[in-house]
Amino acid sequence: MIPSHLIGALSALALLAPASAYAASAPLAPPAPAPALDPARSGDFFADLPKGGDLHNHLAGAVTTEFLIELAAGDGLCITTDTTTAVPPPCGAGTRPAADAVTDAVFRQQVIRAWSMQDFPADGNGHDHFFATFGKFGEVPWRHPGRLLAEVAGSAARQNQFYLETMISPASGPARELADRVGFDADLGRMHDKLLAAGGLDAVVRQARADADSTDTEFRAAAHCDTPQPDAACSLPYRWISQVARAGTPQRVFTQMALGMRLAERDPRFVAVNLVQPEDDPVALRDYRLHMRMLNYLKTQYPKAHITLHAGELVPGLVKPEELTFHIREAAQTGRAERIGHGVSVLHEDRWESLMRYMAERRIAVEVPFHSNEQILRVSGDAHPFATYRRHGVPVVLATDDPGVSRIEITDEYRRAAEMYGLGYSELKDLARASLEHSFLPGRGLWNHDVRTGYRPVGACAGERQGAERPGERCARFLKASPKAQVEWRQEAAFQRFEAAHARTTRPGPR
Structure with missing residues (x-):
């Protein structure tokens, strides 16, 4: 069954109609080569460009600081x-009402700088300042997850994105309590059994699902989804990735992993787990291989749950040299990650070329947030492995990470890719396609992809004009069975509109 917010997103294309409705539609001829649109000569090119999905997004860090201030003031925080x-x-001694940050311009700027990367890293420690922001504004976002989601999804939809996977910490309090009650057992199978005993883990799963219900309700109200004038956010399909705090005790880390993976198999709104907090944290470094073994075991128990991991968010000088040599490989091979977040330190890995071959062969994508990498690690341009990954056939998707903290939008990431690496329209288009193809939406994707031949539609939709309003009968059946392909089809329709509009303002040419 397709969730209601997905159905709403697809209703304009009538993709859920019976296949017989398309019986009279003959397959269309393959599309002509796309025009070689020139971003530099094409007006609002990056704002208008269809940009796939955001697969690496932390909900609490995704909203603007101004919105956090608004929420804090409304809740009477200090x-x-x-x-x-x-x-x-x-608000006692040593505090001020958060409402002061709404009316006092000087105080407002002080809060914005403390809660975001505004003006950083300008001769400051961008790494430490970035991660410190979450502790400073952390009292604010947990109170209104649905309103945060409405803000983030609305921003994504307005920037011509078609899907969102965002990270949260489901039922974090009950999960911690269960973990501390059970304690750690080095026999991971036995520890998993202890979490399941007497329904302990399932009780936390029920709490997480109830919280998700409340979030969905708050989201729909904040985005006016059930009114005659719904916000753009209502048309955007979204899924949750369960965050695991990697700097916690082993029992807490394992319990959060088990919770996230059990949720992913029992609630279609949840799709995966990911480890968060600084990868260079002393506890995270000490337990890194243990965490990968935990995921390896849990994948045997929850084979349908997905895994995406922050790995290689490191540079020389931040950690000991030996720590740079294995994190990404461990995440991909032992931790069984299907996507790698950041992956900046890959060229310091032992046998890095064989690692890239492994990732390319298994289609393990790398999630690249350019601005975050520059702000935290001071890595950009030729120092960034973006181009190296692409040369070796490793799938790459652009992402925002924490756009509210970074003071950016997904549009800025696409612009940065074009400006730093000289990418043209066809390359940007393929990056957008990759971000949906490597999403954790259910169903087979629309594309067969090969680094030599590019993106070619699957057989059921070959010969069709991709994104057509009324696809042929065989393609329509395929789309109806795959939520992932449905979202990709919507993007292809948007590409058709984009190309028609921007071909008038830039030079034509072969793809």
């Missing part, structure tokens, strides 16, 4: 004057 940290009321 902000400490020494560390600029949001705290619950009442």
Whole structure:
């Protein structure tokens, strides 16, 4: 069954109609080569460009700082004057009402700088400042996850994105309590049994699903989804990725992993798990291989759950040299990651070329947030492995990471790719396609992809004009059976509109 927010996103294309409705539609001829659109000569090219999905997005860090201030003020929270940290009321000595950041321009700028990367890293420690922001505004976002989602999904939809996977920490309190009660057992199978005993883990799963229900309700209200004038957010399919705090105790890490993977097999709104917090944290470094073994075991118990991992968010000088040599390989091979987040340190890995061959052969994608990598690690341009991954056939998708903290949007990531690496329209188009093809939406994707031949539609939709309003009967049946292909089809329709509009403002040419 397709969730209601997915159905809404697809209704304009009538893809859920019976296949017989398309019986009279003969297959269309293959499309002509796309025009060689020139971003530099094409007006609002990057704003208008269809940009696939955002697969690496942390919900709490994705909303703008101004929106967090608005929420904090509305909830009557306070902000400490020494560390600029949001705290619950009442506002006693050493604090100010968060509402002051709405009316006092100087205080507002102080809060914005403390809660985001505005003006950083300008002779400052971008790494430490970035990660410190979450502790400063952390009292704010957990109170209104649905409103945060409406903001983030609305922004994505307005920038011509078609899908969102965003990270949250489901039922974090009950999960911690269960973990601390059970304790750690080095025999992972036995520990998993202890979590399941007497329904302990399933009780946490039920709480997480109830919280997701409340979030969906708040989201639909905030985005006016059930009104005659719904916001753009209502048309955007979204899924949750369960965050695991890698700096926690082993029992907490394992319990959060098990919760996320059990959720992914029991609730279609949840699709995967990911490890968060700084990869260079002392506990995260100490337990790195243990965490990969935990995931390896849990994948045997939950084979349908997906795994995507922050790995290689490191540079020389941040950690000991030996730590740079194995994190990405361990994530891909032992941790069984289907996507790698950041992957910046790949060229420091032992036998990095064989690692890239492994990733290319298994279609393990790398999620690249350019601005985050530059702000945290000071890595950009030729120092970034983006071009190396692509040369070796490793799938690459562009992502935002924490766009609210970074003060950017997905549009900025596509612009940065074009400006830093000289990418043209066809390359940007393929990056957008890759971000949907490597999503964790269910169903087979629309494309057969090969680095030599590019993106070719699957047999059922070969010979069709991709994105056509009324595809042929065989293609329509294929689309109806695959939520992933449905979203990809929507993007292809958007590409057709984009090309028609921008071909008038730029030079034509073969793809």
